[in-house]
Amino acid sequence: MRCDFSDSLLQGYFDRELSTASAAEFERHLQHCVHCPVELVDMDLLSERLQLARLYEAAPASLRKKIYADLRPVVPTTTMSRPLLWHWLAAAAALLLLAIAGWKVNSVPSTDDYQVELAEEIVDAHVHSLQPGHLTDISSNDEQAVKGWFKGRLAFALPARDFANEGFALQGGRLDVVEDRSVAVLVYARTGHLFNVFIWPTRERDTSPRLGSRQGYQWVDWRKGRMEFCAVSDAPTSDLQQLQRLFMN
Amino acid sequence: MDAEDRLRFEQLVLPHIDAAFNLARWLLRRREDAEEVAQEALLRACRFFRGFHGGDARAWLLRIVRNTCYSWLEKNRPRELMVEFDEELHPRPIATPESIAIADEDRERLSRALESLPPRVREILVLRELEGCSYKEIAAVMSIPIGTVMSSLSRARRQLFSALTSSNHKEAGREV
Numbered sequence: 001m002r003c004d005f006s007d008s009l010l011q012g013y014f015d016r017e018l019s020t021a022s023a024a025e026f027e028r029h030l031q032h033c034v035h036c037p038v039e040l041v042d043m044d045l046l047s048e049r050l051q052l053a054r055l056y057e058a059a060p061a062s063l064r065k066k067i068y069a070d071l072r073p074v075v076p077t078t079t080m081s082r083p084l085l086w087h088w089l090a091a092a093a094a095l096l097l098l099a100i101a102g103w104k105v106n107s108v109p110s111t112d113d114y115q116v117e118l119a120e121e122i123v124d125a126h127v128h129s130l131q132p133g134h135l136t137d138i139s140s141n142d143e144q145a146v147k148g149w150f151k152g153r154l155a156f157a158l159p160a161r162d163f164a165n166e167g168f169a170l171q172g173g174r175l176d177v178v179e180d181r182s183v184a185v186l187v188y189a190r191t192g193h194l195f196n197v198f199i200w201p202t203r204e205r206d207t208s209p210r211l212g213s214r215q216g217y218q219w220v221d222w223r224k225g226r227m228e229f230c231a232v233s234d235a236p237t238s239d240l241q242q243l244q245r246l247f248m249n
Numbered sequence: 250m251d252a253e254d255r256l257r258f259e260q261l262v263l264p265h266i267d268a269a270f271n272l273a274r275w276l277l278r279r280r281e282d283a284e285e286v287a288q289e290a291l292l293r294a295c296r297f298f299r300g301f302h303g304g305d306a307r308a309w310l311l312r313i314v315r316n317t318c319y320s321w322l323e324k325n326r327p328r329e330l331m332v333e334f335d336e337e338l339h340p341r342p343i344a345t346p347e348s349i350a351i352a353d354e355d356r357e358r359l360s361r362a363l364e365s366l367p368p369r370v371r372e373i374l375v376l377r378e379l380e381g382c383s384y385k386e387i388a389a390v391m392s393i394p395i396g397t398v399m400s401s402l403s404r405a406r407r408q409l410f411s412a413l414t415s416s417n418h419k420e421a422g423r424e425v
Contacts (some may be wrong), residue, residue, distance in 0.1 A: 015402070016376070017384045043406060050378045053356040055363070059270035063284045065335075067266065067291045073257070131267075189362040 003035040010036055014043050052170045055099055058134065060177060061124045116212070118221070118230065121178050123214045126196045126232045129176070129185070135194070136172035136187055146173050156201045156227070158184050168195065188243065193235035195243060202228040209244050213235055220244050258298050261306040266291070268307055268380055269314045275375040276318040278364050282325075290317040308386040314371060315390060322368065330368060362412035370405045377402060 003010075003151045009026045012018040018026065030036055129135050138149040146160040153175060163168035171187040176198065183200040202223055209222040219232040229247060231240050269290060273283035294313045322330055343351055362373055369391075376382040376390060388395040388400075 007400045009408075010401040011403045012384070015384065016401075033301055042410070046410065047378060048404065049355065050359060053359045055275075055356065055360060056267075056379045057271050057274045057280070059287065060280070060284065063270060063287060064266060066284075066288050067263070067369040071259075071295060072287065195423075 002039070003033055005029060005036060006039060010039060014040055048179070057127070061121055061128065062180075064124060064128070065121075118179065119212050119214055119219050119232075122196075122198055122219060122230050122232050123177050123217050125178055125185075125198070126217060127215075128194055129174070129187075130194065135174070136175035139172040141170045141172075143170065146170065146186070149173065154182075154184055156184075157225075158186075158199060159247070160186060161246075163188065163243070166242075166246055167191075168243055168246065190239060191234065193233050193239065195231055195233040195235065195240070197243070197247070198230045200228055200234070201226060204228070209241065211240070213237075220249075224248065254298055258295060261301075262291075262294055262298070262310050265310050267309045269310055270371070271379060272311055272314050272375055273318055275363065275371055275379070276315065276368055277322070282321070286318055286321050287314060287323075290314040293317060305386060305389065308382070308389040311376070311380070311382075311386075311390045312392070319368070358413065362409060365412050366405070366408055370408050373398075373401050373405045374409060 008204065009018065009022060009029070013023060013026045030040075138146055140146055140149075141162055141164065143160050143162050147158060150158045150173060150217075151159065160170070160173065164170065168188040168190050171189050171194070173184060173186050176183050176185045178198060178200070181200060183198050186197045186199065188195040190195065203226065204223055206225070207221075207223045209220045211218070211220050213219070217232055217234050218237045218240055219230055220237070220243075221230040222226070222244060223229070224247075229244070231243055231247075233240055270283055270287045273281055273287045273290070277286060278284050290310075290313050294310055297313075319330070363374065366374070372391065373387060376387050379389070382390065384395055384398040387393075387398050393401065
């Protein structure tokens, strides 16, 4: 059953788009209409269902990469100094601006192409995760809760551990996509810095940690027991190394 | 485009890549197509950025995205634009790691119901319910008078309700 207001004021009232006067008028109507309150509840339920189902699909890292690649060649390279390029990347990520201020070029051990490419994607994913609402799919400092959330979503067992006593507090986890495969991410926080640890299975042999830096973010990558780990943060490299050692223990 | 415009573009428009992709994904129903069309839309946006003078950058970009999507649909899947309400129009399964991993039944049901709606109905629901656009922004993106946003939304919500109930009935029918 519907009422004359169903297609007009009811919608605006639900969406909080009415002027104060119209909203007051509609509220007077609500007091004696038998249909509108029911419809409001239905709309509210539907809206909540849509939110809970997490239908919003964020852009994949590959699209971001292509768009940046499209943009770059248009500007003559002479007018585009490297800091400016970084500045733009930062603008897109908004949060990066802060990191830029403290950008320092670290001396980085040489790494192979695979790792450079990988680091590029991981840093993109890290930056993306810093946007509102993207950091965690499950937000919890409880190891079991985080493990439980990943169970059934991953084809491998995840070493979800909280290192709060050592200064790295578990924030939660999420699924992410790196190099077109699904990876698990554990999120840690320490004194204002966020750490994303990307984890996925590998067939490669164990390696000792390799370090790198990109766009003002540091990363450390290692393989152990047929798993690859890559931790990234804007925190100093020494922090990342400490986190890496905690994972190895 | 000079360096200054470029910087403005990166600051104002690029933060909305997610919004662009999400709208394209729901209009085209396939992630691969959405990626291609969103990329094209961003290129266009970049090319015509000089025409943008302040205002709501997200709405501006979304308008370019939806126009690019519709012209892509006309070229590649013209039948879809004529469909009014096709319950049999089932989406091809979209194999993303997430969709494989997350066995969320309600998400599946909602997403199927949404995808069975005509593109313009789907569009207004995505803009309002997923993207959180105001009526003013919806009117700007869809190029419709602001006065018709309420009635369009009402119709769209009703169609989504009925798509959801009809899929429930179908499932109930199968179980019997």
